[in-house]
Amino acid sequence: MIGQALLWFFAAGALAGGVAMLVLRHPMHVALSLIGTMLSLAGIYAALGVHVVAVFQVLIYVGAVMVFMVYAIMLLDVRDTSFTSRYSGLLIPGVAGLALFIGALVYVLRREGPVGDIAPGATAFRVERFSVDFLHEYWLHFELTSVLLLAAVVAAIAILKAKRRGDG
Amino acid sequence: MDNGQLLVALGAVLFALGFAGLVLRRNVLVMLMCMELMLNGVTLCLVVFAQQAASTAATVLVFLVFVVAAAEIAIAVPIVLLLARHKHTLDLGAYTDLKG
Known part of the structure; x- marks a missing residue:
């Protein structure tokens, strides 16, 4: 409750x-x-x-x-200037698009009915189960993510160098 | 309305609000934050379906999405700062020379 x-x-x-x-x-x-x-x-x-x-x-x-x-x-x-006037020229089409999207969403949710109930806190998903599964089965994905982060660091350094070149 | 339906609807509404913000707002940083809102809506739906299926794989996917989002922001914010330094404004109307 x-x-x-x-x-x-x-x-x-x-x-x-x-x-x-x-x-x-x-x-x-x-x-x-x-x-x-x-x-x-x-x-x-x-x-x-x-x-x-x-x-x-x-x-x-x-x-x-x-x-x-x-x-x-x-x-x-x-x-x-973008701090004082907040909206672009697409205000009316944007709001109309938002209303259409939410209308379509309500229609689909009403037509499809319940997506399956989940009780709050029914099956507690513990850190232990997550970490054991993560490092046993998904270690390759973990390593690939670290490669992605390395690429992000290299890209951030490259942007920093471009900034310096632009100033000089 | 059951909980699953409520949370999926909330995720989709957050996505719609983020997309509307991306179209409506002028400030580049605000647009970036609206993209984050869209990503959060999608993640909420993913977590709901992961919880229904009691799947570890989906939770690992959520974790990887978080990491990718952090990497995306780490690249996007310096690019925005670079653009702001170059054009002296964050207004998207000033970046029309990026058109092909």
Whole structure:
């Protein structure tokens, strides 16, 4: 019962954060509402019993990605024109497209019926099971991911060098 | 409405909001954050289906998606900073010379 209430609460929080991202003007406020959405999603994952994913959501998304984003916003000039006028010329087609998409979604969900119920916290997915399976069966994927991260580091250094060349 | 339906609907609405933000907003950093919102919506659906199937493989996939998203941001933000330094603005209207 409490799990169910928490699920609805976090779902409402995630939705409110998503809507606020469209409406708010300053990028820092948008970043804060995105952080709120991500924390709500972490709450949903924890309520569902997928604690591993909830921890990763907080550590990787909120802890790393969004802190990086907030630093980037702080580095930039706040008097930019895109900070004062928020919408592009595609406002009306964009809103119409959004309404159409949500309408299609409601139609499909009503037609297809339930996608299968999941009780909050029914099958707790523990870190132990995840880590044993991860390093036994999916070690190759893990190594490939580390290659990807290495490529990202090399690319970031290349961009940094391009920046220096552009200045000089 | 059961929980699965609620969460899949929430994921799709987050995706739609992120896409609308990508089309509507002018600021490049805000557009980048809207892309993150779209990715979060998709991840939510993935987690719901993984939980239904009680599948470890799907959870590993979610973890790998997180890592790829972190790598994407690590590249995208320096590119945006480079563009902002080059054009002196974050307004997407100033980048029309990127058209082919």
